[in-house]
Amino acid sequence: MIRSITRQKSMEEIERLLGDYSRVFIIGCGTCVTLCCTGGLPEVLQMKEKLEVANRLVIGYLVLPVACDEITQEALAVNQSAISEAQVLLIMTCAFGVQTVARRLERAVIPALDTLFIGKERGLGEFHEVCSQCGICIIGETGGICPVTTCHKGLVNGPCGGTREGKCEIDPQKDCAWTLIYQRLENLGKLDLMRRYQGPRNHQVAPRPGVFFVPQEERSI
Amino acid sequence: MAASFKETLASGKFIVTSEVGPPKGTNLEKMIHHIALLKDCVAAINLTDHQSSVMRYPSLGAALLVKEQGGEPILQMTCRDRNRLALQADLLFAYSRGIRNVLCLTGDSIVVGDHKEARGVFDLDSSQLLAAIRLLEKGKDLGGNELDGTVSFCAGAIVTPEANPLEPQLIKFEKKIEAGAEFIQTQAIYDLDKFRDFMSYARQFPVKILAGIILLTSAPMARYMNKNVPGVRVPQELIDEMAAAPKGSALGKGIEIAGRMIREIKEERICDGVHIMAIGKEEVVPEILKEAGL
Ligand code: SF4
Ligand code: SF4
Numbered sequence: 001m002i003r004s005i006t007r008q009k010s011m012e013e014i015e016r017l018l019g020d021y022s023r024v025f026i027i028g029c030g031t032c033v034t035l036c037c038t039g040g041l042p043e044v045l046q047m048k049e050k051l052e053v054a055n056r057l058v059i060g061y062l063v064l065p066v067a068c069d070e071i072t073q074e075a076l077a078v079n080q081s082a083i084s085e086a087q088v089l090l091i092m093t094c095a096f097g098v099q100t101v102a103r104r105l106e107r108a109v110i111p112a113l114d115t116l117f118i119g120k121e122r123g124l125g126e127f128h129e130v131c132s133q134c135g136i137c138i139i140g141e142t143g144g145i146c147p148v149t150t151c152h153k154g155l156v157n158g159p160c161g162g163t164r165e166g167k168c169e170i171d172p173q174k175d176c177a178w179t180l181i182y183q184r185l186e187n188l189g190k191l192d193l194m195r196r197y198q199g200p201r202n203h204q205v206a207p208r209p210g211v212f213f214v215p216q217e218e219r220s221i
Numbered sequence: 222m223a224a225s226f227k228e229t230l231a232s233g234k235f236i237v238t239s240e241v242g243p244p245k246g247t248n249l250e251k252m253i254h255h256i257a258l259l260k261d262c263v264a265a266i267n268l269t270d271h272q273s274s275v276m277r278y279p280s281l282g283a284a285l286l287v288k289e290q291g292g293e294p295i296l297q298m299t300c301r302d303r304n305r306l307a308l309q310a311d312l313l314f315a316y317s318r319g320i321r322n323v324l325c326l327t328g329d330s331i332v333v334g335d336h337k338e339a340r341g342v343f344d345l346d347s348s349q350l351l352a353a354i355r356l357l358e359k360g361k362d363l364g365g366n367e368l369d370g371t372v373s374f375c376a377g378a379i380v381t382p383e384a385n386p387l388e389p390q391l392i393k394f395e396k397k398i399e400a401g402a403e404f405i406q407t408q409a410i411y412d413l414d415k416f417r418d419f420m421s422y423a424r425q426f427p428v429k430i431l432a433g434i435i436l437l438t439s440a441p442m443a444r445y446m447n448k449n450v451p452g453v454r455v456p457q458e459l460i461d462e463m464a465a466a467p468k469g470s471a472l473g474k475g476i477e478i479a480g481r482m483i484r485e486i487k488e489e490r491i492c493d494g495v496h497i498m499a500i501g502k503e504e505v506v507p508e509i510l511k512e513a514g515l
Contacts, residue, residue: 156346157393160346
């Protein structure tokens, strides 16, 4: 499963962002932030308590099933009266959820989380960034391991001189992407792929911000 | 007029290069002093480029100073801080001002330096930078456009013969040579037997190899490097030798060890020369050379 990986902002920052808003409605999400333990029901309840200790009035709270989904609109409509009594929505979802709500409601929104990366869940509570959606996938030549993302420097021609015992220069716990790629290609008998020179990358395959429309005639839905 | 570095490389003589680190600030006095000290006793002086990701006076400015003082600069260029436009522009500028030697490096990670929150660029890597130089020489930039006036450089790169695992490094080394490296300065070597093995492999390539010699200044410094400097491995015997030096004479011991290694490399002709990195102690490089019998 891919997940949007988040970390809760410090209470100091949340307090600063809330400023003089005193009536708060909290929104969490049952999906990625629940798995990251940053915006599920337990965290929403903890936040409610912390805000109350800090003398803010929590008008209500809501844990959306999937905050980034369009049905969020309906869930918000059901809670409309409570939400309209609040001055601000403190949103404990990833930034996709925050933006979904912001587009739907004319109300101040404040993210309680920082969205870090789109990650793959490898085990309970363990998330790894494995793709940064660069637009030209080269993992057919790197044994299915992405150096653009998992090499700290995004190198595509092999390792830097910083590798130590197969680990990365920035972290003795992190595998050097190029050690893994080398091992994989060696096992596959495909080291010739690593010998091939890769030219400078195209960073503008899809100029930011990315926008994509499925052509009308190709739509199957 | 002293020989260009390219001519020295071709001469078949044993080559000695060294390096100078630009200051953090605009006080150039110490660097000018180091350049004056080195310029006549080495074939060329490397100018480090924000070494260890620490912001400093630019290597380009330092290389110009070497030229002004009548020395032969090797401009170090890392891919960490500039995208391909800025790198190519700097190469044009360097060439226009008489700089003829470039050492292409990927660069250390931003997070090891003193501006840990900066964005690392790495738009190109070291082999792509080498290829870019060869392309500029043909009168074209990386965008495929014609240049009005080209460049011509003696371009080099580095290799880490002590890396573990070594094989991926060797593939990268071969790619750098294919991309156009004419000379290679190695990361520090201390184990000459291992280095001999590396050289018996490296000899098949048409490239000059200068063994990296980092001056040891104390036993704790050697241990620190083993722990913190990627690709550097000081053997226990050398650490013991440093530790056994009488109080106050550790630096002298380091000079002796560096001199001894250089002498052995030269006498046996293990490789084509050495690159001496004294890391802040540039004033003792002449002593190292004397110790080495050069
Ligand atoms: S190369 Fe890496 S970042 Fe790019 S699309 Fe493939 S997996 Fe994703
Ligand atoms: S050590 Fe490996 S993963 Fe880390 S930056 Fe260097 S090449 Fe990339």
